[in-house]
Amino acid sequence: xxxxxxxxxxxxxxxxxxxLNAQTYKLPPYEKxxxxxxxxxxxxxxxxxxxxxxxxxxxxxxxxxxEKAGLASLTATALKHGTKNYDKLKLDEExxxxxxxxxxxxxxxxxxxxxxxxxxDKTKILTLLKEVLLxxxxxxxxxDKEKKRTLLGLEQQKESPRSVIGSYFxxxxxxxxxxxxxxxxxISTVTPLTVDDLKKFxxxxxxxxxxxxxxxxxxxxxxxxxLITSLFSTWKKGxxxxxxxxxxxxxxxxxxxxxxxxxxxxxETTFYIGAPGIARNNPDFVSIDVVNTLFGGRFTSMLNDxxxxxxxxxYGANSRFNALKNGGSFAxxxxxxxxxxxxxxxxxxxxxxxxxxxxxxxxxxxxxxNYVKGQFPPRFETAGQLAGxxxxxxxxxxxxxxxxxxxxxxxELTLDKAKAIIAKYFPKDKLQFILVGKAADIRKIAEKYGxxxxxxxxxxxxxxx
Amino acid sequence: xxxxxVNALLLLAVTxxxxxxxxxxxxxxxxxxxxxxxxxxxxxxxxxxxxxxxVGSRNEYQGITGLSHFFEHMMFNGAKKYGPKMFDQTMEFNxxxxxxxTREDVTVYTNWFPSSATEIIFDLEGDRISSLSIxxxxxxxxxxxxxxxxxxxxxxxxxxxLFQTAQGxxxxxxxxxxxxxxxxxxxxxxxxxxxxxxFKMYYAPNxxxxxxxxxVKFDEIKKLAEKYIEPIPAQPEPPKINIVEPPxxxxxxxxxxxxxxxxxxxIGWHVPNAKHEDYYALTILSDILASGRSSRxxxxxxDKQQLATQVFTNxxxxxxxxxxxxxxxxxxxVNENDLEKAIYEELxxxxxxxxxxxxLQKIKNQKLMEFYGQVETINGKSNNIGTYEVFxxxxxxxxxxxxxxNKVTADDIKRVATKYFTKNNRTVxxxxxxxxx
Numbered sequence: 001x002x003x004x005x006x007x008x009x010x011x012x013x014x015x016x017x018x019x020l021n022a023q024t025y026k027l028p029p030y031e032k033x034x035x036x037x038x039x040x041x042x043x044x045x046x047x048x049x050x051x052x053x054x055x056x057x058x059x060x061x062x063x064x065x066x067e068k069a070g071l072a073s074l075t076a077t078a079l080k081h082g083t084k085n086y087d088k089l090k091l092d093e094e095x096x097x098x099x100x101x102x103x104x105x106x107x108x109x110x111x112x113x114x115x116x117x118x119x120x121d122k123t124k125i126l127t128l129l130k131e132v133l134l135x136x137x138x139x140x141x142x143x144d145k146e147k148k149r150t151l152l153g154l155e156q157q158k159e160s161p162r163s164v165i166g167s168y169f170x171x172x173x174x175x176x177x178x179x180x181x182x183x184x185x186x187i188s189t190v191t192p193l194t195v196d197d198l199k200k201f202x203x204x205x206x207x208x209x210x211x212x213x214x215x216x217x218x219x220x221x222x223x224x225x226x227l228i229t230s231l232f233s234t235w236k237k238g239x240x241x242x243x244x245x246x247x248x249x250x251x252x253x254x255x256x257x258x259x260x261x262x263x264x265x266x267x268e269t270t271f272y273i274g275a276p277g278i279a280r281n282n283p284d285f286v287s288i289d290v291v292n293t294l295f296g297g298r299f300t301s302m303l304n305d306x307x308x309x310x311x312x313x314x315y316g317a318n319s320r321f322n323a324l325k326n327g328g329s330f331a332x333x334x335x336x337x338x339x340x341x342x343x344x345x346x347x348x349x350x351x352x353x354x355x356x357x358x359x360x361x362x363x364x365x366x367x368x369x370n371y372v373k374g375q376f377p378p379r380f381e382t383a384g385q386l387a388g389x390x391x392x393x394x395x396x397x398x399x400x401x402x403x404x405x406x407x408x409x410x411x412e413l414t415l416d417k418a419k420a421i422i423a424k425y426f427p428k429d430k431l432q433f434i435l436v437g438k439a440a441d442i443r444k445i446a447e448k449y450g451x452x453x454x455x456x457x458x459x460x461x462x463x464x465x
Numbered sequence: 466x467x468x469x470x471v472n473a474l475l476l477l478a479v480t481x482x483x484x485x486x487x488x489x490x491x492x493x494x495x496x497x498x499x500x501x502x503x504x505x506x507x508x509x510x511x512x513x514x515x516x517x518x519x520v521g522s523r524n525e526y527q528g529i530t531g532l533s534h535f536f537e538h539m540m541f542n543g544a545k546k547y548g549p550k551m552f553d554q555t556m557e558f559n560x561x562x563x564x565x566x567t568r569e570d571v572t573v574y575t576n577w578f579p580s581s582a583t584e585i586i587f588d589l590e591g592d593r594i595s596s597l598s599i600x601x602x603x604x605x606x607x608x609x610x611x612x613x614x615x616x617x618x619x620x621x622x623x624x625x626x627l628f629q630t631a632q633g634x635x636x637x638x639x640x641x642x643x644x645x646x647x648x649x650x651x652x653x654x655x656x657x658x659x660x661x662x663x664f665k666m667y668y669a670p671n672x673x674x675x676x677x678x679x680x681v682k683f684d685e686i687k688k689l690a691e692k693y694i695e696p697i698p699a700q701p702e703p704p705k706i707n708i709v710e711p712p713x714x715x716x717x718x719x720x721x722x723x724x725x726x727x728x729x730x731x732i733g734w735h736v737p738n739a740k741h742e743d744y745y746a747l748t749i750l751s752d753i754l755a756s757g758r759s760s761r762x763x764x765x766x767x768d769k770q771q772l773a774t775q776v777f778t779n780x781x782x783x784x785x786x787x788x789x790x791x792x793x794x795x796x797x798x799v800n801e802n803d804l805e806k807a808i809y810e811e812l813x814x815x816x817x818x819x820x821x822x823x824x825l826q827k828i829k830n831q832k833l834m835e836f837y838g839q840v841e842t843i844n845g846k847s848n849n850i851g852t853y854e855v856f857x858x859x860x861x862x863x864x865x866x867x868x869x870x871n872k873v874t875a876d877d878i879k880r881v882a883t884k885y886f887t888k889n890n891r892t893v894x895x896x897x898x899x900x901x902x
Contacts, residue, residue, distance in 0.1 A: 025510065048508065049837040089759075089768075096757035097827045099834035118834060149767075149774045152797050155726040160621040265724050268613075268620045298562070300553045309550065312609025315617055335617055367558040374560020374579040377509035382841045 025377050025407070027400040030390060031221055035229060037237050038209030042390040043224055044216040046383040052122050052217035054129060055387040056113035057395050060205035061106055063178035063245050068197060070185015072106035072205075074143075074150065075198045079104045079113075081142035083131035088142050091128065100125045102132055108170075108183060109246060109324055110395060111206075116384060119218040123227065130231040136202070138195040147190060154187050158457050161263060161270035161335070161436040169272045169434045171461050172259045173329055178245045186460050207238035214390035216383040246326045252276055253430050256450040259465060262439035263457040269341040269437035273348055274331035275427030280323040280396045284421060286409045288321060291421050294368035295319055295355055296332060306351050307334055313344045321425075325396065330427060338438055342445045345433070356428055365418050369410050376406070485840045487864040490850055491683045495690060497699040498671025502860055503686050504678040504846050512580040512679025515847040516590065517855045520667035521570045522645040523706055523784065529659050531647015534567040535611050536663050540574065541565075542603045545596035549603060552589055559585050569641055570784040571855060577844070580680035584689055591693035594668060599660050608652065615646045623723055623896050624792070627731050631894030634719045635733050635788055639710035669700030676851040678843040710735070710786065716888050721896040727774075728801035728897035732808065733788035734890045736780065739856045744782075745869045746877040747789060747885070751778040752828045753820055753878065754791065754811070759827075761811050762791070771796055772804045782856040788892075789885060801895055812886045819879035832870055 030044035062072045080102065082088045095102060100117040102125075113133060117125035157163045167182045174180035213232065215224060253275070278288060289297075296303040296319025307317035317334035332352065336344035380386055380403075393399060433449045435442060436457065446452045453465050485504075494500045521533050541563075543549035556563055561578030576586050618625045629644035636642040646652075675694075677686055713735055737743055754762045755778040766773040772795065779790040795804045839845040853863040 049841050051834070051837045051841075089764075092758035092764075096759040097823070097830060099827075099831040116834070118830075118837075145768070145771060148771070148797060152726060152774050156794075159623065159723075159725055162617075162621045266620065268616055270620075298557055300550070300557050305550075308610055310606065312606035313613070315610055315614040335620075336613065337616060367554070370560045371557045371562070374511075374582070375562055375577070377511050377579075378577065378842070378844070381509050381843070 025380075025403070027380070027389075027403045028386070030216075031225070033225070035208070035233050035235075037233060037235050039232055039235060040212040040394055041225075041228055041232075042212065042214035042394070043221050043228075044214070044383075044386055044390065045219065045221055046216050046386065047218050048383075050119040050218045051383065052117050052119050052215060052219055053382075053384040053387040054113070054115040054126070054213065054215050055384075055391040056133065056213045057211060057391040058111045058113075058206055059109075059210040059242055060111040060201070061109040062181040062183040063109055064201070064205055065181050065185075067189070068185075068193060069182050069189040070150070071193065071197060071201050072111060073183050073185060074146065074190070074193060075201045076104045076106040076111045077146060077150075078138055078143055078195075078198055079132050079136045081146065082137045082139045083128075084135040084137065085131060086128065088139065091132070094128060095125070098125060100128075102129055104132070106183060108179060108181065112391070114384070114388070122219060126227060126231060133206070134232075134235050138198050138202070140195045143195045143198065147193065150185070150190055151187055154184060154190065157184070158263075161261075161266065161268070161457075164457070165261075165270055165272055165333075165434055165436050168259060168261060168436070168461065169274055169331060169432070170329070172434060172465055173253065173274060173276065173432050175251055175465075177248060177250045179250065179324060179327065182461070188460055204238075205242065207242065208232070208235040209237055210242060212391050212394035214387045214394070216387040216390070218383075246324070250276065250327045253432055256429065256431050256433075258433040258435065258446045258450050258452045260439055260443065260446045260452050260454045261434070261436040261457050262454060263436055264438060266436065266438045267338055268335050269338055269344070269435055269442055270335040271341075271345060271436070272331045272333050272432075272434040273345070273352070274329055274432045274434070275430065277321045277328035277330040278323050278425060279327050280325060281398075282323070284425070285323070286406065287413045287417060287421050288425050290365075290368050290372050290410060290413055291360070291418050291426075292319060292321055293372055294360060294364050295426070298368075298371055300367075302351050302355065303332060303334070303348065307336075307344060307347050311343075311347065313340050313347065317348065330425070338441050341435070341437065341442045342448070345435075345445070345449065349431070352426070355422055355426060359419055359422065360415070362415055365413070365415055369413060373407055373410055485846065487861045490860055492860075493687055493690070495670065495695045497695060497697055498669075499690075499694055500674045500854070501686065501690055502674065502676045502850050502854060503681070503683050504676075504843070504850065505681060505683060506678055506843050506846065507680045509843070510580055510680050511843065512578060512583060512677060512681045513843055513847050514576040514578075514586055514590070515676045515851050516574040517674045517676070517851045518572045518574075518667060519570070519672050519855060520572050520663075520703070521568050522643060522647075523569050523640045524667065524703065525640060525643070525647075527643070527648075528651060529655060530643040530651040531611070531645070532651075532655055532659055532663060533572055534645055534647065535607070535652070535655060536660060537565050537567045537572050537574075538607050538611060539599060539604070539660060540593055540597065540668075542607060543598050543600060544593040545598060546592045547589060548598070549600060552593065555585065555589060561586060567645055569645060573851070575844075583681055583685070587689045587693040591697065594670065594673075594694070595697040597664055597668070599657065599664070601657055604655075604657065604660065608655070611646070612649070612652055615649065615652065618646070623725055623729050624731075626721055626723065627729050627792075627894050627896045628790070630719055630721055631731050631733055631892050632788065634717050634894070635713070635735065635892035636710050639708050639785060640706065641710075641785065641787070665700060666703050670694060670697050671699040672703060674851055674854050676847040676854075678846040678850075706785070713890055713892075717892040719892070719894050720900045721894070722898065722900040723896055724898050725896065727795040727797060727799065728804075728895055729792075729794050730801050730804055731790060731792045731894040732805070733790045733892045733894075734885050734887075735786055736789040736885050737786050738784055739782035740858065743881050743884075745866075746873050746881045747780055749825070749828050749870065749873050750815075750878050750881055751780040751789065752831060753815070753824055754778050756828070756831060761815070762793075762808065765811050766793065766804065766807055770807060772799050772807050782852065784856070801897065805893065812882060815879060815882045816886065819875050822875060825873070825875050825878070829870060836867075
């Protein structure tokens with residue numbers, strides 16, 4: 001894929017804007033209410049196609065894994081291994097027959113469910129969704145099969161530098177903070193997991209009071225309110241409050257350093273250059289997005305222009321801020337042939353220095369502002385996108401004003417403010433380098449950028465480096 | 466992408482009940498032969514423009530393999546009015562973004578923009594179609610980009626090597642023999658004159674279908690097309706591709722070595738192109754086998770027998786006869802021969818006993834949902850309308866597809882399985898770490 005188009009997904013991609021000097025994009029009307037058990041519900045009617053989309057978010061991410069890396073992820077996957085009234089086979093058959101979909105997955109901070117169904121099947125499929133979420137059986141035989149697939153998947157990931165570099169980076173940057181937890185887990189931690197671990201994780205973290213469900217699509221709001229209330233009111237509150245493990249302070253790197261991951265058969269060097277980033281609730285979130293767009297978030301960005309267009313060193317280079325609730329990361333990301341590693345790394349650092357030293361001009365800032373605004377509406381075109389947006393509003397605690405004022409906020413970004421944003425949020429020093437490639441060929445080069453810690457790609461990441 | 470290769474064929478939408486009707490698509494053809502299809506849709510203040518050029522790796526030969534895809538890249542590198550870098554810079558300054566993809570049969574350019582920028586998009590497209598400038602210096606740096614694109618594909622997924630090798634064995638004479646990205650040595654040796662000839666021969670308005678969907682008015686689009694595109698002269702029709710792959714008369718097998726945890730398996734059978742009457746039955750058969758966890762192959766290989774951890778099929782629209790592919794990854798400690806045998810057993814069941822009416826209905830239900838997904842966005846509309854127009858010969862076939870799918874019977878599925886899934890017609894590719902054993 002041309003990575004460029006996906007670049008400026010900041011965390012869960014809330015890049016909002018609207019049309020250049022034309023009608024302002026407004027979020028369509030929605031209703032928000034809370035059930036007695038604390039579950040927050042969002043409803044939005046959208047009648048373009050006879051389809052209903054659901055998005056659920058729960059505070060059950062990998063930050064709660066503890067020593068059992070992969071636990072949140074496997075718990076989410078195992079929700080579909082059967083429910084009170086449907087064993088796995090029957091559940092799969094029912095969903096497939098109706099052309100419906102229920103997906104479950106864990107990320108760093110949260111677990112998400114999503115569902116899509118024909119409007120006419122809403123009672124049937126929403127009932128299935130409720131069973132998957134509230135009445136999973138965690139069947140031991142199915143879990144055993146899943147575990148084998150997961151373990152092989154963990155081995156296979158190491159065949160692709162692109163698939164593993166993000167986990168190395170998070171661990172290197174966040175150290176022992178829970179944001180360094182590896183969502184997919186490790187072979188040594190997944191191997192001993194049992195359904196009892198899953199059941200315990202489920203009962204401690206799948207709680208209505210910190211969760212939200214949003215439904216967008218072809219339905220009548222009043223009817224849907226009744227249906228959802230009757231389905232999800234049985235969800236019991238937790239007995240003790242969940243502790244927010246992510247609120248611990250994040251230690252900043254004290255020096256510039258390099259992690260070199262050796263892959264003997266690598267022909268390329270895949271690398272990140274990163275630093276601490278921002279939390280999602282940062283008041284400068286929108287401005288940072290605009291500046292990152294012109295630095296590394298689109299085709300003509302400074303990074304892509306230099307590493308791809310001018311020099312042909314790579315197929316694509318980009319940068320992004322990954323913003324979570326309590327902090328985040330910033331990373332430049334690209335890859336190049338083994339023999340051009342040094343040239344490409346130097347160029348990437350040079351472009352970052354250029355951002356600080358030469359800054360940006362009015363023309364490029366205007367272009368980035370126009371781009372961010374112009375590319376916004378398609379991000380909220382479908383009911384599925386809107387359902388996802390509403391659970392993000394819940395999770396990161398913002399409302400429609402963020403969306404409805406987005407154009408205004410983008411327009412208000414001046415050149416002086418943009419320069420202040422660069423100085424404040426884009427790293428200058430203490431950069432963290434992650435290089436995945438053939439160590440024998442690039443070890444000397446790696447040493448140029450700081451003290452090097454070297455590991456084998458097939459070796460397991462220990463706690464910290 | 467920008468520009469990426471899509472080997473996997475894009476899935477087409479079909480339905481039994483369309484929100485959108487054939488009448489919603491309006492059409493005109495310019496005097497130079499470029500056909501326009503327009504859908505007015507003001508659900509968001511944006512629009513898109515998809516240009517489908519009928520040129521791909523199918524139009525290449527050994528020595529210039531990969532040139533169609535490379536040319537796709539060069540289309541962004543400067544023309545008469547908008548010089549080097551200005552195409553992207555102008556588009557992004559005006560709030561637009563773009564991409565492109567090259568397949569065996571077509572090269573497709575995609576522009577997404579606020580509808581207020583529509584005229585600028587026409588100006589940009591008109592400029593590069595009429596007067597592309599191919600700067601030798603840029604050719605060299607862009608060559609590095611596509612070499613990196615090729616390399617990173619191979620570096621990050623075993624499937625790329627497996628599929629391109631197996632496809633090369635399945636097609637010995639037809640141009641589907643080489644990969645869309647090209648051979649590495651050809652990539653290093655494309656010449657300036659190859660590019661110039663390619664531009665003249667294939668980038669003619671009469672070799673292109675343009676689709677526009679979004680917050681636009683048909684009359685305005687027509688005016689802009691007449692202003693910016695119509696003055697560009699038509700060119701003689703490109704040469705026909707005469708090569709027909711001779712029938713395969715025996716199983717072909719090919720092995721590849723890569724350091725992987727367990728073997729990867731890909732099996733391809735020769736099947737007809739999109740205009741053939743069996744297209745719809747084969748599409749449904751593909752879903753019966755691998756769409757969803759209740760599908761035949763998932764349920765048998767992954768769930769019940771635990772021989773595999775992944776299985777999928779690939780069959781899509783093409784100009785010339787193509788491959789129906791079943792691909793799978795062996796589970797830990799499973800011999801790939803046992804996995805291969807288990808796949809054939811599932812195919813034999815369909816050949817012998819056919820499928821159930823429930824299974825058939827299931828796929829029809831899934832097709833309907835798939836269709837809703839496609840017409841939900843202006844991009845889905847443009848991509849599907851354009852794909853039907855170039856691959857099936859008429860965009861209206863998109864709206865006839867529901868009936869065509871509904872006509873497919875359980876017996877048809879059994880018939881096409883029996884007809885195509887034969888031993889002599891298949892090519893088997895295996896990628897594993899210990900090929901020497």
